[in-house]
Amino acid sequence: KRDEELAAAGQAAITTDGVHIEVVANIGGLEDAQQSVTLGGEGVGLLRSEFLYLERTDAPTEEEQTKIYGDIAKALGTERTLVIRTLDVGGDKPLPYLPMPAEENPFLGVRGIRLCLAAPEILRTQVRGILRAAPYSKLHIMFPMIASLEEVREAKKIVAEERAALGVTADVKVGIMVEVPSTAVMSEIFAREVDFFSIGTNDLTQYTLAMDRGHPKLAKQADALHPGVLRLIAMTVKGAHAHGKWVGVCGGIASDPLAVPVLLGIGVDELSVSVPAIPAIKAMVRKLNKAECQKLATEVLQMGTVAEVRARLSGLVD
Ligand code: PEP
Ligand code: MG
Numbered sequence: 180k181r182d183e184e185l186a187a188a189g190q191a192a193i194t195t196d197g198v199h200i201e202v203v204a205n206i207g208g209l210e211d212a213q214q215s216v217t218l219g220g221e222g223v224g225l226l227r228s229e230f231l232y233l234e235r236t237d238a239p240t241e242e243e244q245t246k247i248y249g250d251i252a253k254a255l256g257t258e259r260t261l262v263i264r265t266l267d268v269g270g271d272k273p274l275p276y277l278p279m280p281a282e283e284n285p286f287l288g289v290r291g292i293r294l295c296l297a298a299p300e301i302l303r304t305q306v307r308g309i310l311r312a313a314p315y316s317k318l319h320i321m322f323p324m325i326a327s328l329e330e331v332r333e334a335k336k337i338v339a340e341e342r343a344a345l346g347v348t349a350d351v352k353v354g355i356m357v358e359v360p361s362t363a364v365m366s367e368i369f370a371r372e373v374d375f376f377s378i379g380t381n382d383l384t385q386y387t388l389a390m391d392r393g394h395p396k397l398a399k400q401a402d403a404l405h406p407g408v409l410r411l412i413a414m415t416v417k418g419a420h421a422h423g424k425w426v427g428v429c430g431g432i433a434s435d436p437l438a439v440p441v442l443l444g445i446g447v448d449e450l451s452v453s454v455p456a457i458p459a460i461k462a463m464v465r466k467l468n469k470a471e472c473q474k475l476a477t478e479v480l481q482m483g484t485v486a487e488v489r490a491r492l493s494g495l496v497d
């Protein structure tokens with residue numbers, strides 16, 4: 180089966196009724212980018228830029244960042260999308276060069292975009308490094324842990340200012356991660372001011388169910404296929420599409436073939452998956468009919484428990 184999937188990896192992921200679903204990669208550096216291309220990835224839906232910042236004593240310079248983002252963009256080429264997520268760290272992952280007091284609840288503290296807006300020079304340096312990669316691929320900037328429209332406006336202002344200062348004229352899209360339930364609920368409002376959304380189901384599940392995503396005793400219950408989480412994904416899609424904006428899923432659930440039919444049925448436009456999962460997810464999409472998936476999603480969104488959802492979906496994978 181894996182051999183068949185690999186042989187077809189270069190072909191697009193199009194449903195039996197002709198809908199193209201973009202299957203892209205979650206990556207943590209240049210090697211992953213190169214491998215994603217080999218395995219048929221149509222681009223990168225999430226570059227976790229933390230890899231540049233962790234395990235060092237000083238912040239990465241603009242030159243270092245320009246080099247690495249440029250190399251990754253060149254590995255993908257001008258026909259592929261590259262979504263670079265700005266620094267997403269917080270009290271649980273301290274950086275010696277950033278003022279980060281210990282917090283009682285780091286997952287509810289100054290993390291993600293909150294931290295970057297509190298230390299805007301770090302963000303500005305990163306944004307300049309990212310913008311310089313614009314000529315080499317279809318560049319997208321994405322902000323993590325967005326919880327308010329003010330954060331979006333402040334972050335977009337920084338991008339606009341740095342863009343003007345650098346004289347970057349290429350089209351660079353600016354989007355947000357949906358990881359906080361209020362952002363899913365308010366997606367229609369956010370959609371007026373952002374170019375795209377990517378749903379981080381790992382954090383969205385954690386914050387929706389109030390269950391630590393790494394808790395060993397809650398691992399089974401903290402499931403992104405919980406009907407409450409699926410309803411938030413559906414809300415996000417509805418709000419985004421009302422304004423013609425696309426929605427991806429970059430949380431771990433997108434890498435599970437079992438979840439693909441329901442995500443497609445809800446109307447997700449892009450699946451950003453772990454590099455090794457690309458061929459299997461593309462193969463799954465090719466087997467599906469979007470109209471059938473929509474019926475399935477309507478049914479699943481009426482269910483009350485994860486167990487029911489999983490039982491219904493497991494009948495669809497071999
Ligand atoms: C997520 O929260 O689902 C996500 C993709 O981001 P990360 O796993 O890096 O927090
Ligand atoms: Mg996250």
